[in-house]
Amino acid sequence: MNAPEIPPCFDARPLGRRRTRHRWTLAVLAAAVQFSYVSPAAAQATDATTAVHFLEQASFGPTALEVATVQAIGPPAWVQDQLTVPESPIPDGLDGTAVRAQVYLNMANGPDQLRQRAIFALSQTIVISANKVGGGPELTHWMRLLSRNAFGNFRTLLQDVSLSPTMGKYLDNVFNRRATSTTSPNENYARELLQLFSIGTWQLNNDGTQKVDGVGNPIPSYSQTTIAHFARALTGWTYAPLPGASHGNSNPENFLANLVPTSSASRHDTTAKTLLSGVITPAGLTAAGDLQWVLDNIFNHPNVPPFIATRLIRSLVTSNPSPEYVARVSAAFINNGAGVRGDLSAVFSAILLDPEALSPTAALHGRLKDPVLHVIGLGRALNAQIGDPGSFQNVFTNLSQRVLTPATVFSFYQPTAKIASNPSLFGPEFQLYPPALAVQRANFIYGILTNQYGSAFSVDMTPFRVVAGNPTALVDKVSATLMMGRMSPQLRQVILDATNAVPASDPNQRALGAVYLAAISSEYSVYTGGFTAGGVIPTDLQGPTGLYVAQVVGNIAMLRWNPPLLGPRPDGYILEGGLSAGQTMVAVPTGNQAPFFTVAAPNGSFYVRMRAYRGGAQSLPSNEVRLHINAALRPGAPTNVQGAIKGSALFLAWRNSYTGGTPDYLMLDVTGPATVSVPLPLSESWSLPGAPDGTWTFRLRAVNAAGASSQSGSVSVTAPSTTCALPRVPMNFTVNTGGNVVSLSWDTPSGGTPAAYYMLNVSGAFNGAFPITARNFASPAPPGTYNFSIRAVNACGVGPVTAYQTVTIP
Amino acid sequence: MHTHKPARRHFLKLSTRLATLGLTGLGLGPGRSWFVADAEAATVVSDYKALVAVYLFGGNDCNNVIVPVDTARYTKYQQIRAGLTLQAGNLLPQIGDAAGNPYALHSSLVEVNALYGIGKAAFVLNTGQLEQPLTRTQYQSGVLAPSNLFSHSDQTLQAQTATSNQTIGGWGGRLLDAFSGNDTLAAVSVSSPAPFLQSGGGAPNVIPPGASLNLSGMNISPSSAAAARRAAVNAMLALDNGHPLRTAANDAFADGLQLADTLNNVGTVSNLATVFPGSGLGTQLREVMKLIRLRSQLGPGRQVFFCSMGGFDTHTNQVGNHNALLTELSQAMGAFYLASVETGLSNQVTTFTQSEFGRTLQPNGTGTDHAWGSHQIVVGGAVRGGIYGQMPDFTLGGLDDANDRGVWIPKISTSQFGATLGKWFGASPGELAVAFPNLGLFTTSDVGFML
Secondary structure, eight states, X not given: OOGGGSOSOOOOOOGGGOOGGGHHHHHHTHXXXXXXXXXXXXXXXXXXXXXXXXXXXXXXXXXXXXXXXXXXXXXXXXXXXXXXXXXXXXXXXXXXXXXXXXXXXXXXXXXXXXXXXXXXXXXXXSOOOTTTSOSHHHXXXXXXHHHHHTTSBHHHHHHHHHHOHXXXXXXXXXXXXXXXXXXXXXXXXXXXXXXXTTSOSBOBOTTSOBOBOXXXXXXXXXXXXXXXXXXXXXXXXXXXXXXXXXXXXXXXXXXXXXXXXXXXXXXXXXXXXXXXXXXXXXXXXXXXXXXXXXXXXXXXXXXXXXXXXXXXXXXXXXXXXXXXXXXXHHXXXXXXXXXXXXXXXXXXXXXHHSHHHHSOOOTTOOEEOOHHXXXXXXXXXXXXXXXXXXXGHHHHHHTTOOTTOOSSXXXXXXXXXXXXXXXXXXXXXXXGOOHHHHHHHHHHHHHHHTTTTXXXXXXXXXXXXXXXXXXXXXXXXXXXXXXXXXXXXXXXXXXXXXXXXXXXXXXXXXXXXXXXXXXXSHHHHEEOTTOOOTTTSOOSOOOOEEEEEXXXXXXXXXXXXXXXXXXXXXXXXXXEEESSTTOOSEEEEOOSSOSEEEEEOOSEEEEEEEEEEETTEEOOOOOOEEEEESOSOOXXXXXXXXXXXXXXXXXXXXXXXXXXXXXXXXXXXXXSSSOEEEEEOSOSEEEESXXXXXXXXXXXXXXXXXXXXXXXXXXXXXXXXXXXXXXXXXXXXXXXXXXXXXXXXXXXXXXXXXXXXXXXXXXXXXXXXXXXXXXXXXXXXXXXXXXXXXXXXXXXXXXXXXXXXXXXXX | OOTTOHHHHHHHHHHHHHHHTTOGGGTOOOOHHHHHHHHHHSBOOSSEEEEEEEEETTOOOGGGTEEEOSHHHHHXXXXXXXXXXXXXXXXXXXXXXXXXXXXXXXXXXXXXXHHXXXXXXXXXXXXXXXXXXXXXXXXXXXXXXXXXXXXXXXXXXXXXXXXXXXXXXXXXXXHHTTBSOOOTTSEEESSSOOXXXXXXXXXXXXXXXXXXXXXXXXXXXXXXXXXXXXXXXXXXXXXXXXXXXXXXXXXXXXXXXXXXXXXXXXXXXXXXXXXXXXXXHHHHHHHXXXXXXXXXXXXXXXXXXXXXXXXXXXXXXXXXXXHHHXXXXXXXXXXXXXXXXXXXXXXXXXXXXXXXXXXXXXXXXXXXXXXXXXXXXXXXXXXXXEEESOOOOOOTTSTTBSXXXXXXXXXXXXHHHHHHHHHHHTOOHHHHHHHSTXXXXXXXXXOSOBO
């Protein structure tokens, strides 16, 4: 590669226009990049501390080369670049052990470090385990699925997961059938799809905090009845028939193709089901049709953005993200900037490029490294040769984290776990760091540094040994290698003392001791962003934030806010209010720690704010908001209007606003084929079972005695929905024979939704149906008469069948 | 900070009491004089006892653990269980409860059956998570039920904490709070880290069976260099730059080092004649027996252990899988009891099963789905052998069914089950009320299965 191959600058071109052939110039010529061009990113050179911390979050650990790259081009360009790095492959034909080894090697050595880190995070959110699906084909299918979708759309990921034969086997949906006289549908996949993979058990705000009902209790996301209905909607699937085999209801295992509907449609429960958000599926849908309803219903649930954002932030950046950080990542999930919901590349970018990730200021920012991150990160920093892990995988088993082999569908640890010794903080990874395992992890690292694992993990200690005659130089070398020169003076002194106690005649032991102590220190095992916490953790009471009026009914108002993230926990809060900004006419203690308060207020318009109190101390006030009680003010317009067509049913949802007078009712303004205004009660959703055809635009106004608000933003939908349409019939289906060879060919359907694959049906001397992605097929056939037909299939289901073509082989 | 450090544990206990009085929300934290007085009030024990939890991850299908075999009930069982029915060949010979009702155990439970025969095993029927006593009518009308029923993670947490309040730790850890003198071996998991063992004192210990707990790289020469390296480790564990996550990581490491020191100081134990099965649970229980012997020879004290088996989430292919699981369970519990007899500790050690829920009586095909109340097994020399509680009425949609698939509403709460063990353990009624915050809502705190 010559210098002119280096792009002249790194710009913000859209992904599709980036030329991937420049990709590896970055990794190989990182140093040259620093000198050979100046880009806007390079102009704001990233300091080493930020680069190291960024790479701890975005990769399996910084290396000298990657640090130099990030310093040169900056984190945004690095992320953009990584989004297009080709996936590290999982080769064909590996057995289960070899797949797990390959996954680990991709983590350690893959050039697609961000994708590998994303896969690791996703694999702990949407979980399978080699304990049940441990074969090569199972794991290969799964890892390719995660890798392919890591920067794709979450809706596609959910669909691929739901049709995955590996997941079908792991959570038992593969032969899930509708209720019989003695059995009910299998609820396993339905439950975990909702609880673990998408929305969780409690309704969430966009900032990840729990929604609460009128009396302050969290609100369940669904009930057991919901689970039963989802389980029914997910009936009627089986493995794809093996090539040449007939298609039935219980096909043998096949991990080379997605699940397919059973040959008998009656395995699927075709009755109507009530899904989330009150959505009811029409009766009579196929298994494939119902699946689309299920996935759309989940994907559009308001919990998905904060739920997934929180999981991924915890996995990559920090165990204790601020609600504001979660809200910013949720917003990227809801809209990637181009109006697309669920774009995971936007989500990962938002997570890693957020100020809270890049320049953390919170004293509790950071996370304990998982065993895999700790060990692989050490190897990358030491430029170790990391090879086939082979038998030393069992050490990871003892550390509770062998890749792709979690004990349960909850993965290696509960993502919501607090730290046992400090239950005010989240620290999920601490579940893998109880006392005995902390020592076991250190012992594993000692084994690595003493090269006990041969070619599986080979460390060259020479660079340390050659400077071991000078303890200061040795410790500087350790600091430069493991901590990019950021070792604290205190740790440095501790390691110096231990090094000085080893005779200079034993450079091996000096080098080993210095690296070992640094590698097992909490300065290395916990990444904290280089944030110097000493003296910065506030010891005085901090104020609440994010105050808003959640609801007003008559003279009763409900206020919500965020508790202070840092500092002492308040005993409670004080609501202050007055008639002008900053004025305090009344101060009402809430009496408890809940971050919401229902207050009866006289008629009028007030300025209110909250303070925290603890003992006799009070914090500074929160933001101030207006509270209008029965005020002769027009309401504020509803916000966040969203709409969707599902089949012929229309669904609208929005948020009411209390920034003005309290709304009494709403007016829905409809334009399109007809123009009409419909009064609605004060709610936050509306649906219409049969929406007339056409493109409709909806706006809302809130109304009270003082008048109507301005119109909300609009949402437009088109009925009938075109998002899920069956493919049309394949064209030009021809069957020819030559000797005993039957040749079939056909063309794509004319127009309509494209086919994902085709289903070839055979009857006569041979009976069967099997999927095929090509549009031609030739095979010798035994004598007999055969009838062939072909149907196109897509995510919505199976399209209409062609006319039969009959041939006879003499 | 050391595990089960009395100061932390008793601080927690007091906080819990204040919380039950509704006081913490008012900012009335515990004053120092209360704290000291409470620490002195902890029970000083004069004997040694251990509780051993065997947790069955996934939700054990209790309906096929013990089956009523009188004609009326077996017929109903058979009708609903369909293909999962245990036929005569899959059931052990009849046993009876105190009233003479006939039952039979799953044919894999050979060792447990033998222990029942000598009065050392008890079955506690239809026990599980409850906020308060609950009927079907009350449940369906929305009377307070445990949150997130049927969810593995939530019900696992609730089974281990006997409460929906995560912040007060597990009931094993809270029972230990009643006693003074707890050390680093007081709460040990030989499986995964368990909420069951947690309390205010910090993370309980996890000791993988057979693992070396000594820190590597500490034996170098000269001895002055070795001493300096160990001193460096200790010094490093005090460096946290004020960061709470680093503090927690250092605490875990420090506790691990102290655990190794403790184990090195308590000496060794001889080999037992009892042979433990080589299964996962057998290996865990062998480690537990070793730790019990090491600790009990030091004198009076209390230990709580956590072992586990996975794989009970039998949504498909239940028949073969459940056979294998119950075989492993029975063989390991049998060997553990024999070892306790061999060491003379059988009256001081009680082993019991727990699981997040039972499974639907009605199958889903070849398996079963998540349900609620379940039957548990208790084994030990201090167990009053028998069958306790009430077998649910096998009627889909009947009075014992939370919905319509045979999802049993528990009649004995996890709190009552735990308190029965806790009373034997030596906790006073007041201490039991702290360990099990909603115990007072149930009519009895002693189910009767302990002598």
